[in-house]
Amino acid sequence: MADLTIGYGKSSRWGRKPRRDDGVTERGTLLLLGPALLFLAVFAIWPFCYLIYASFTSYQMAIPVPIHWVGLGNFQVLVKTTRFWHSLGVTAAFALVSVPLQLLIGLCIALLLNAVTRGREVYASLLLTPMMLAPIVVGFAWELFLNPIYGPLNALLKGIGLSPPAWAQSPVWALPTLVAVDIWQWTPLVMVILLAGLRSIPPRVYEAAKVDGSSAVQTFFNIVAPMLLPYFAVAFVLRFIDSFKVFDIIYILTRGGPGTITQNLAYYTYDLGFGRFQFGRSGALSIIQLLLLTIGTMLIIKLVAKRNVPTAAVAGPAANAKEGA
Amino acid sequence: MSAATRAPRLPPRAKLRTEELVGSAVRHAILIVLVILCLAPIVWLLITAFKPYGELFSSPPTLFPIHPTLVNFAGGWSVGGGRGIRDSLIVATSSTVLCLILGFPAAYALARRFSAHGQLSFTILSLRMLPPIVPVIGFYLMFQKLHLYDTYIGLIIAYTFMNLPLVIWLLAEFIRQIPRSYEDAARIDGAPWFWMFRDILLPLSAPGIMTAAILSMMFAWNEFLFSLVLTGDNVITLPKALADFFLFQEPNWGQLGAIGIVAMGPLLVLSYLMQRYLIRSFTAELGGR
Structure with a gap:
């Protein structure tokens, strides 16, 4: 030194x-x-x-048999099970349904906030609350909120004459409920990134568009959307990566159930490894996830950003967050 | 941007004014509904914490507790909340200190020698993109061999691994903003490196260090999967205490809400104050690109 x-x-x-x-x-x-x-x-x-x-081995912690090399055997067995494909579908529901909905809702809220002059910071702060909470507490809060017997939501729905389902405990509604909780928790992140993007567009751009007689819709699609695209790409990639991490809310709200209906890849990996101690298959599954995540992220970056995600877009939310939030 | 402004000939001023007011009122109304949607489940948990046991399971539920009580806070503390807070404090604080000790020098070197968008920065940050289930299996198998399973040290290592890339990235970003001329001046004056560190670098980067420390604390405090898998009965962090409490006992929602509030309240207040940095840390995963 x-x-x-x-x-x-x-x-x-x-x-x-x-x-x-x-x-x-x-x-x-x-x-x-x-x-x-x-x-x-x-x-x-x-x-x-x-x-x-x-x-690549038959590693099972609970069974005292010698470990032997199985090559790609674990991968082959996994690919043949319906549980694997089902859990892949659940992960896809988070990555391909929840994330686009978050982007859409986040965009709407960001546009709304951008149009408001008074109290923008207060609204933004309050709307950010869900993403500040520990996922485990979010899980509990929703578990209580959605409880079919003593939860307030169903009491309210019954009060206005509906017959609501048991949400997280219902085979039909369990997955939509989890997706909704995921949207609830993470739309604020999308919102704040896009709001930072909107705030970075100088007011004279809007003024110029107005002078040229461009309608609000035209202004949005021709001027705002292209300028927002890098921020949009950042939000998309971030949320896509995170959609593979969903675990805590599943663990609390449904435990992968009813049956195995709401097990995503992460939960299935956890269940294989720490529920059944089949570390061979669990390891193989986590490698599959890693590959899927990498390929998916690359595809999205190619698709949304064409080139690499521009640096300005990353520095942007950081630098503008104060303004935006 | 009301539609009325589209017409080249401006409408009478009074009409424009009314439309603006209505539009603004609608926007505020929608935002207020959204805020209520965002806060409702959390507020409900908060209300529940003050309900006595008899009121918890009443159907339909009472909106406000008829007989508000504080017994849940004492009960929640003794039933595992106190233990959880203690263990979470130990693990989160230790891993944060370790993150800063390892991270600050690395961040300094990274800031002064490497590009913010270079290969090294990206490699370090990409570790944060891993879905935690992937490293957690490896950690589990490794910890079994090393007898680190269910120990404070094991969990501290895991959280340091999880948070170090972010701490390095945040600190490096911060140090890049400190003008190099200060350090050069000290060096020309012949100050030993430790003085330069203590008298110039440390005070100037103190806000950055605080930010990194609080975020690293926060992530370790909230983390669940690592503590679920890597610990047993010896170390019980707060999220794990909450999960155990819920899954292996009759859910006493009042106590659960009380623990949740005590555990999350200070953090939530802090996060309102630190929102800007928190958002930056969430977007950090792409910072290396």
């Missing part, structure tokens, strides 16, 4: 090139970055090796 202190511009005593004008030497960089990178590398690679190893 002493190397960091050597006078400005002097050539290093280690015989390397003189320091660059950024003031940190090669060796200094290594010393500074080393511990963190080592930590991340060790705890990324080591467990990952276990995961790969498990996914």
